[in-house]
Amino acid sequence: MKWVRRILVFLFSIVLLVSLVGIALATSAQVGLAHPGNIENWLDQSNLYSSLSTTIANKAQNSIENNVSGGVSISKTLVQQAAQSAFPQSLLKQSVQTFINSNYDWLEGKSTTPNFTIDLSGAKQAFATQVAEASVVAHLTGLPTCTAAQTLQLENANPLLLSCLPAGISPQLEASQVSQQVVNDSSF
Numbered sequence: 001m002k003w004v005r006r007i008l009v010f011l012f013s014i015v016l017l018v019s020l021v022g023i024a025l026a027t028s029a030q031v032g033l034a035h036p037g038n039i040e041n042w043l044d045q046s047n048l049y050s051s052l053s054t055t056i057a058n059k060a061q062n063s064i065e066n067n068v069s070g071g072v073s074i075s076k077t078l079v080q081q082a083a084q085s086a087f088p089q090s091l092l093k094q095s096v097q098t099f100i101n102s103n104y105d106w107l108e109g110k111s112t113t114p115n116f117t118i119d120l121s122g123a124k125q126a127f128a129t130q131v132a133e134a135s136v137v138a139h140l141t142g143l144p145t146c147t148a149a150q151t152l153q154l155e156n157a158n159p160l161l162l163s164c165l166p167a168g169i170s171p172q173l174e175a176s177q178v179s180q181q182v183v184n185d186s187s188f
Contacts, residue, residue: 036104049089049096050089056087060127060131083127085130086127086130091123095118098116098117099116101116102115102116121183124182128179128180128183131178131182132176133179136174136175136178145165146166151167159175159178
């Protein structure tokens, strides 16, 4: 009978320990996660938005190198500057806060579903325009004019691979086409 009592005391002490730890975790979660402002402050302190900017710049660099420039390297600094300009930390912060606040409204019963819209298409267009203008226009305006024979050989060539500027080619028009390729690229 003594061993049964010891087993019951041991089991109840385990249940008590698990209950106390669970209550402590639930209380700290309730205090920490009760308001969206707490999460927003944590995200601010974690430097999430600056790391998102870097991630966007790296993804954009890979996307541009793989799909637009035919393997030609575009300055990583140029891409990072364009990404930081087009996707400022304030825009990323606002988008994340919109997502958090919408979910809190849903969890608190203020809305029937999480309802948020994060539209980065304008920022993506601005990024694509900046990269295209800085790379394509700068490259093409520095080229000498092609001869007639060179122009025939360069039909439908990648604007970043041209060694001379064919007659009738507008650097701005080529930049807008490259910009559209970046905007339409689904991998970025």
